[in-house]
Amino acid sequence: MNALAGWLPYGVAAWILLCGLYGIVTSRNLIHLVMCVAISQSSTYVLLLAIGFRAGGTAPVFVGHPPRAPIVDPVVQALCLTDVVVEATVMALLLALAVQAHRRTGTLDPDCLRIMKG
Numbered sequence: 190m191n192a193l194a195g196w197l198p199y200g201v202a203a204w205i206l207l208c209g210l211y212g213i214v215t216s217r218n219l220i221h222l223v224m225c226v227a228i229s230q231s232s233t234y235v236l237l238l239a240i241g242f243r244a245g246g247t248a249p250v251f252v253g254h255p256p257r258a259p260i261v262d263p264v265v266q267a268l269c270l271t272d273v274v275v276e277a278t279v280m281a282l283l284l285a286l287a288v289q290a291h292r293r294t295g296t297l298d299p300d301c302l303r304i305m306k307g
Contacts, residue, residue, distance in 0.1 A: 198239030205232035219287040219297040223280060230276045234269055241265025 209229030216222040246261040247254070254260065291297050 202232045202235040223283045233272050237265050237269045
C-alpha cells in the first residue's frame with residue numbers, strides 16, 4: 190500500500206494531463222481550448238509538488254535544524270511559483286487571441302478560422 194501511495198501523485202498528474210489533452214483534441218470552441226490548455230498545464234503543479242515532497246520534511250529554514258534532518262527542497266517550490274506565473278501569461282495571450290479571432294470572424298469555432306486570409 191505504501192508503494193502505491195508513492196506513485197499516486199504521478200498518476201494523478203498523468204490523469205490531469207490526459208484529461209486536458211482529450212479536451213484539446215475534441216474542442217470545438219477556442220475558449221474551451223484555452224481552458225483545456227490550462228488544465229493540461231496545471232498537471233505540472235502536481236508533478237512538481239510530488240517531486241519536491243519529502244516525508245517528514247520541514248520548511249527549508251536552516252536555523253535550528255539538526256544535521257541530516259529531512260527538509261523540503263525550496264527550488265521545486267520556486268519552480269512551481271514560476272509555473273503559475275507562466276501559465277497566467279500564456280492564458281492571457283491565448284484569450285486575447287481568441288477575442289481577436291472572434292472580432293474578425295464572428296465565431297470561436299477553430300474549423301471556421303481556416304477561411305481567414307492574410
